[in-house]
Amino acid sequence: MIIAERKPVAEILNMIEGASTVLVAGCATCVADCMAGGEREVGILASAMRIALVREGKAVEIIEVTVERQCEREFIERIRELVEKVDVVISTACGIGVQAMAERYRNKPIYPGVNTTFLGLREEEGLWTERCAACGDCTLHLTGGICPVARCSKSLLNGPCGGSREGKCEVSEEIACGWQLIIDRLIELGQLDRLEANIPPKNWATSRDGGPRKVIKKELRDEKRKQS
Ligand code: SF4
Numbered sequence: 637m638i639i640a641e642r643k644p645v646a647e648i649l650n651m652i653e654g655a656s657t658v659l660v661a662g663c664a665t666c667v668a669d670c671m672a673g674g675e676r677e678v679g680i681l682a683s684a685m686r687i688a689l690v691r692e693g694k695a696v697e698i699i700e701v702t703v704e705r706q707c708e709r710e711f712i713e714r715i716r717e718l719v720e721k722v723d724v725v726i727s728t729a730c731g732i733g734v735q736a737m738a739e740r741y742r743n744k745p746i747y748p749g750v751n752t753t754f755l756g757l758r759e760e761e762g763l764w765t766e767r768c769a770a771c772g773d774c775t776l777h778l779t780g781g782i783c784p785v786a787r788c789s790k791s792l793l794n795g796p797c798g799g800s801r802e803g804k805c806e807v808s809e810e811i812a813c814g815w816q817l818i819i820d821r822l823i824e825l826g827q828l829d830r831l832e833a834n835i836p837p838k839n840w841a842t843s844r845d846g847g848p849r850k851v852i853k854k855e856l857r858d859e860k861r862k863q864s
């Protein structure tokens with residue numbers, strides 16, 4: 637899922653400077669799972685904003701709403717009435733949701749309430765860790781199902797580097813060496829011989845290096861055209 641963290645209240649208050657009505661709009665999917673921007677977090681943020689604004693002697697109305705998914709137009713269309721009546725929207729969805737809202741409501745400032753951080757997994761209660769960098773050319777079958785792009789600090793496709801010490805990365809003792817994890821997993825799978833094969837350089841054009849990406853499903857588009 638997409639992992640995010642809420643921005644500091646002071647940063648959000650700076651964004652809404654001058655507004656007299658603000659909609660705090662949450663998203664009930666990824667950012668709710670990672671406890672950054674779902675209904676509960678919208679309530680907490682809105683309360684914190686109200687308290688801070690009262691302390692500053694400012695009269696700002698804060699309205700709360702949460703939609704199922706801010707990255708889908710049909711869901712964000714349902715809150716049109718609320719969006720249209722406020723000066724500013726603080727979206728606690730990921731960066732995709734914020735942009736979907738901005739595209740839908742072109743005359744309305746839509747500002748981010750969270751920092752979209754990575755694609756990750758909840759390892760345990762209160763701990764989310766990165767798993768995928770969305771490189772566009774998945775090679776997990778070569779690396780025991782552990783991603784070298786996201787989990788090696790240097791994104792080495794052939795590792796480990798000389799900085800790996802007792803299973804930890806030289807970047808920080810807090811970080812497990814991604815390549816040590818890969819080796820351990822290949823041993824478990826009886827596939828350690830795979831380490832002998834060089835993983836060829838990736839074509840990074842499938843990643844961000846090729847500019848903004850798109851996926852086109854021609855058959856779906858053709859079907860839609862026929863229906864309309
Ligand atoms: S190889 Fe690429 S697509 Fe596969 S998990 Fe890693 S970053 Fe994600």
Ligand code: SF4
Nearest residue numbers: 788789797805813814
């Ligand atoms: S120590 Fe391991 S995780 Fe860190 S950069 Fe080297 S191979 Fe990657």
